[in-house]
Amino acid sequence: MTEQGGTDVAPERSEGILVPVGQSVTLRETVAYAVSEAEAAIDGDSGTDGATDADGDAGTAEGDESGEDPDTTQDADTTRDENIDDLEGPVALHFIYPASWRALDPEAEGRIEQAEELLDRVAIWVREDLGIEDPEEFDSAEPIERAGFTLETALIGTEEYLFSPGDFARVLGEYASEHGLEQVIVDPEYEPAGSAPMLRPLVTELDRTGLSIVEAPVERSTRRRALPGRGSVRQFVGVFGVAYAFYLALGGFALTDGYELATGALAAAIVAGLTWRVTVRRSVDPLLAARTLARFGIYVPYLLWEIAKANVTIAYVVLHPRLPIDPRMVRFEAAVFGDLSVTTLANSITLTPGTLTVDVTRQDFEVHALTADARTDVLGGSLERAVRFVFYGRDGATIASPAERTAGAAGGTGGSDRATDPNDTNQDGGEDDKRQEGAA
Numbered sequence: 001m002t003e004q005g006g007t008d009v010a011p012e013r014s015e016g017i018l019v020p021v022g023q024s025v026t027l028r029e030t031v032a033y034a035v036s037e038a039e040a041a042i043d044g045d046s047g048t049d050g051a052t053d054a055d056g057d058a059g060t061a062e063g064d065e066s067g068e069d070p071d072t073t074q075d076a077d078t079t080r081d082e083n084i085d086d087l088e089g090p091v092a093l094h095f096i097y098p099a100s101w102r103a104l105d106p107e108a109e110g111r112i113e114q115a116e117e118l119l120d121r122v123a124i125w126v127r128e129d130l131g132i133e134d135p136e137e138f139d140s141a142e143p144i145e146r147a148g149f150t151l152e153t154a155l156i157g158t159e160e161y162l163f164s165p166g167d168f169a170r171v172l173g174e175y176a177s178e179h180g181l182e183q184v185i186v187d188p189e190y191e192p193a194g195s196a197p198m199l200r201p202l203v204t205e206l207d208r209t210g211l212s213i214v215e216a217p218v219e220r221s222t223r224r225r226a227l228p229g230r231g232s233v234r235q236f237v238g239v240f241g242v243a244y245a246f247y248l249a250l251g252g253f254a255l256t257d258g259y260e261l262a263t264g265a266l267a268a269a270i271v272a273g274l275t276w277r278v279t280v281r282r283s284v285d286p287l288l289a290a291r292t293l294a295r296f297g298i299y300v301p302y303l304l305w306e307i308a309k310a311n312v313t314i315a316y317v318v319l320h321p322r323l324p325i326d327p328r329m330v331r332f333e334a335a336v337f338g339d340l341s342v343t344t345l346a347n348s349i350t351l352t353p354g355t356l357t358v359d360v361t362r363q364d365f366e367v368h369a370l371t372a373d374a375r376t377d378v379l380g381g382s383l384e385r386a387v388r389f390v391f392y393g394r395d396g397a398t399i400a401s402p403a404e405r406t407a408g409a410a411g412g413t414g415g416s417d418r419a420t421d422p423n424d425t426n427q428d429g430g431e432d433d434k435r436q437e438g439a440a
Contacts, residue, residue, distance in 0.1 A: 016092035016181045018211075020172060021122055021153075022100075022190050029218035030187040031095070031122055035129040037185065037214075038091040038149060092150045095122045096175060098168050098192055099157040112155065119153040126151050152179075163362055168192045169205030176211055183212045238289065239276040244268035295390045302386055303348055310353040310374070317371060329358070330367045330375055332402035334384055336391070337363065345387045349378065379403040 019034050021027065097115045101108050130149070157171045176182065184206055192198055203213055247264040254260045317324055336345050346357040349367055354374035359366040369375040377383075381401030389397035400408065 016094060016179065016183075018094045018096060018172065018176050018179075018181045018184045020168075020184070020186065020190055020192065021095045021097045021118060022187075022192055023118065024187050024189040024191070026189040026216070026218045027122075027187055028125060030185065030190075030216040031125045032129050033216040033218065034093055034095075034185045035126055038093050039130075041091050042149060092152060092179070092181075093126065094152045094154070094175070094179060094181060095119060095126075096153075096172065097155045098162055098171055099155060100162055100168075100192055108158075112158065115155050119155065123151060123153055161362055162192070165192075165198050165201035165205045168198070168202055169209060172206065173209035173211065176209075181211075183214065185214045185216055188215050188218060234286070235279075236272050236276045238286075239279050240268050240272035243271040291393075292390060295393070299386055299390045303351070303383075306383065307352055310355075310377075313373060314353040314370070325370055326372050327368065327370050328375055330365075330369050330378055332365055332367075332379060332406070334363050334365050334402070335399055335405075336384065336387055338391070341387055341391045344390065345384060348383050348387065352377075352383070 017034060017038060019030065024030070097119055099112075099115065101111050154175070156175055157168075160167075160171075162168050162171060172184070176184070186199070186203060186206075188199070190199055190202075192202060203215075206213055244264055247267055248255070248260070251257075251260050251264070334342070334345055336342050342360060342363065346360050346365065349355050349357045349365075354370045355378055356368045357365060358368050367378055369378055379402050381399070381403070384402065385397045385399060388399060
């Protein structure tokens with residue numbers, strides 16, 4: 001049954017079906033349902049259309065008077081066809097994987113491979129449901145054209161950051177509009193952003209685009225996660241360790257005072273017991289956390305050095321008789337992802353005299369720079385590379401600066417990164433950077 005604005009209505013006529021794809025325990029059943037709906041639509045088109053047109057009521061009435069079973073079956077088929085789509089022409093199934101990662105995400109390449117493997121598996125499932133022998137021998141990149149049926153798979157949204165349900169609905173709506181699709185079959189366990197519960201908001205946003213939404217009627221088993229587990233224990237230990245270290249730091253690291261050690265352990269245990277489920281979103285990898293903390297220990301002296309240099313520069317500007325300031329707003333897209341790394345970069349820019357982070361939207365930074373040198377430093381990406389070193393390692397720091405990425409995009413190399421000074425019409429893209437983006 002089609003769900004549209006909270007009311008069950010018959011979907012509009014279309015020439016294809018769009019199915020968003022993602023890792024899901026019910027994806028296989030959703031694929032089978034989509035294939036069965038497409039086949040039923042083809043059968044409805046090749047059969048007697050009179051039963052579903054204006055004369056359908058009269059034809060059904062005559063069948064009821066005769067009491068013949070074929071007419072009863074035809075009436076049931078007609079009802080089912082109305083609940084899917086009475087398609088005109090070939091039926092096209094489009095299985096679409098919207099990318100939930102960012103173009104400069106260090107794990108983007110691996111996630112693209114996983115998405116393509118999943119789409120290949122979906123194509124094999126479709127061939128199995130169509131009764132094609134040895135479905136794995138067929139090239140999944142080549143569309144199926146069999147008995148009025150075509151199959152297309154695609155990975156979309158890789159050149160932008162899809163964050164909210166509205167973002168995913170927008171790219172799906174644009175794809176549907178481009179390919180003339182008006183119906184969407186949604187996997188009830190589909191979560192476009194991974195673990196975040198976004199299906200209901202996504203359906204609402206898709207409904208606003210005018211698409212007909214059908215939720216696949218698949219069986220779902222109740223899944224309950226056991227409270228104790230390796231990930232859960234690591235989360236607890238991680239929160240406990242941070243709370244304990246903070247307590248000892250407040251007490252001056254009195255490691256010889258048994259009372260301080262005991263009360264600190266008790267306080268940390270209480271804090272961890274109350275907050276470990278909400279403080280840490282995923283299981284803590286002790287080795288990765290240790291490496292990140294070690295790199296952060298290297299980053300702090302570097303940041304202090306940058307702050308000291310900026311202090312000297314701003315002191316010179318303030319004491320200069322001509323007060324050579326040139327305040328401007330700078331906008332750029334930073335290559336950092338996740339709340340902690342974005343917050344670290346934003347605060348680092350603010351702590352450096354001469355620059356102030358005014359606004360951050362996802363990875364879009366708006367920074368006020370007091371002088372031309374401050375603008376050059378921000379667009380030069382030194383702090384950005386340092387923050388990437390902390391969270392993504394040495395390879396992650398090997399990346400073009402915001403100014404260089406903008407210059408590359410302007411030269412036709414593509415990409416969605418931008419770094420702009422709204423008041424500067426003569427921006428310098430900087431020197432050529434031969435280093436490769438380690439996180440691409």
